[in-house]
Amino acid sequence: MKAVKIIYGSCGGNTELVCLKVADLIQDAGYKVSLLNAKIQVPDVFKGEEALILASPTYGVGELETFMASLLKAAGDMTFVGRLCAVIALGDERYHPDYYMESMRILAHWLKQRGATFATGPLMVGKHPLSYLETAVPAWTDRFLQAL
Numbered sequence: 001m002k003a004v005k006i007i008y009g010s011c012g013g014n015t016e017l018v019c020l021k022v023a024d025l026i027q028d029a030g031y032k033v034s035l036l037n038a039k040i041q042v043p044d045v046f047k048g049e050e051a052l053i054l055a056s057p058t059y060g061v062g063e064l065e066t067f068m069a070s071l072l073k074a075a076g077d078m079t080f081v082g083r084l085c086a087v088i089a090l091g092d093e094r095y096h097p098d099y100y101m102e103s104m105r106i107l108a109h110w111l112k113q114r115g116a117t118f119a120t121g122p123l124m125v126g127k128h129p130l131s132y133l134e135t136a137v138p139a140w141t142d143r144f145l146q147a148l
């Protein structure tokens with residue numbers, strides 16, 4: 001069975017909510033899925049054959065959520081050559097418009113530099129995610145699954 005690993009950082013719960021929905025949809029489609037909070041992980045969590053989704057909101061002034069930032073830093077120059085990956089990014093333009101959803105750029109750049117293959121473009125969720133859960137989230141998950 002094909003498998004998907006989702007690693008996310010979430011301070012206020014929005015990213016977690018989106019990732020829970022994505023995980024449910026992936027599981028409903030018949031795939032094995034693991035959903036892991038960056039807060040309780042070590043860099044070895046990135047290892048494996050599964051398709052990999054990294055998810056983070058933007059905090060500070062255009063930065064990743066703290067635990068996700070630490071996890072990526074701890075992973076050093078680990079490579080993802082040939083690994084199917086995707087990015088989920090959350091943000092809100094009311095904070096720092098110049099850094100709107102900067103987590104998308106940071107995560108995508110980090111994966112690209114390490115040789116990952118993108119299954120699809122990023123899922124970008126602005127403001128509160130509730131309105132996306134039955135629309136953009138399932139549509140994005142379908143596109144992601146088509147690439148597996």
Ligand SMILES: Cc1cc2nc3c(=O)[nH]c(=O)nc-3n(C[C@H](O)[C@H](O)[C@H](O)COP(=O)(O)O)c2cc1C
Binds near residue numbers: 016096
């Ligand atoms: C202190 C603070 C700083 C933020 N900075 C940014 C930012 O620079 N760019 C952005 O797009 N969103 C920014 N946001 C919005 C969050 O990314 C957004 O609320 C997100 O949904 C939070 O996700 P979470 O609930 O999973 O932690 C900021 C939010 C807070 C509270």
